[in-house]
Amino acid sequence: MIVGDFGxxxxxxxxxxxxxxxGHDVDTVCPEKEAGETVKTAIHDFRGDQTYLEERGHDFEVNTTFDAVDPADYDALVVPGGRAPEYLRTYxxxxDTVRHFFEAEKPVAALCHGPQILAAAGVLDxxxxxxxPAVRPEVEAAGCSWVDGVTVDGNLVTGQAWPDHPEWLAAFIDLLDAESETQEPAAADD
Structure with a gap:
């Protein structure tokens, strides 16, 4: 899971x-943060305004150092939203990490503003x-077709915001389970 300040x-x-x-092990990483450091989160609430209301959230621990990560060692990627994708896409x-998951056709779950990173990586065509919804012009410019609701297309599961969690996470877990069923079991030692 790629995270950052004000995700x-x-x-x-x-x-x-x-x-x-x-039952999944989840490593959380952020560029320029070491394992054990935290990122600040933001809470976005939808109260009928033209956009969301933002308030300071919690401190979320990064449990793995980004520079120590080899994407080939991972089965899937989660790209959450918030404001963090605005600057994370500049790294x-x-x-390169995002491109690996798409090239290898590994499961990717992206939510809210997370697709800004995918668009910047050039993987949405x-x-x-x-x-x-405010990210729609950006992802369409990156070559995708817009769907209004939780969507699964190949290895990619997307949702609009945290109210989509039940459907978005269920779809991603189904994709992870299907992926693990197609992998060959390891040979037993003699």
Whole structure:
């Protein structure tokens, strides 16, 4: 899971805890942060205004150092939203990591503003997807078709914001389970 300062609180906490609860190990990484450091989160609330209300959230621990990560060692990627994607997409290492998951056709879950990183990585051409509605012009310019709701297209699962968590996470977990069923079991030692 790629995280950063002022990522959306629920979009970091809930996927992390949910995936851990169903038996997945989740590494959280942020460029320029070491394991054990934290990122500040923001809480976005939808109250009928033209956009969301933002308040300070919690401190979310980064449990793995970004520079120590080899994407080839991972089965899937989660890209949460909030404001963090605005600057995370400026790191070449983040974009290279995202490209690895698409080139290897590994499961990727992106939510809210997270697709800004995918657009910057140049991996959206031909996909059907969704994102936070204000990000729609950006992802369409990156070559995807817009769908208004949680969407699964090949290896990509997208949702518009944290209210999509139940459907978005269920779809991602289904994709992870399907992916693990198609992998060959390891040979037993003689």
């Amino acid at each position: 959306e609180d629920y979009e970091l906490m809930v996927p992390y805890q949910t995936l851990e609860a169903v 070449d290492a983040v974009l 031909g996909y059907e997807m969704t994102a936070y």
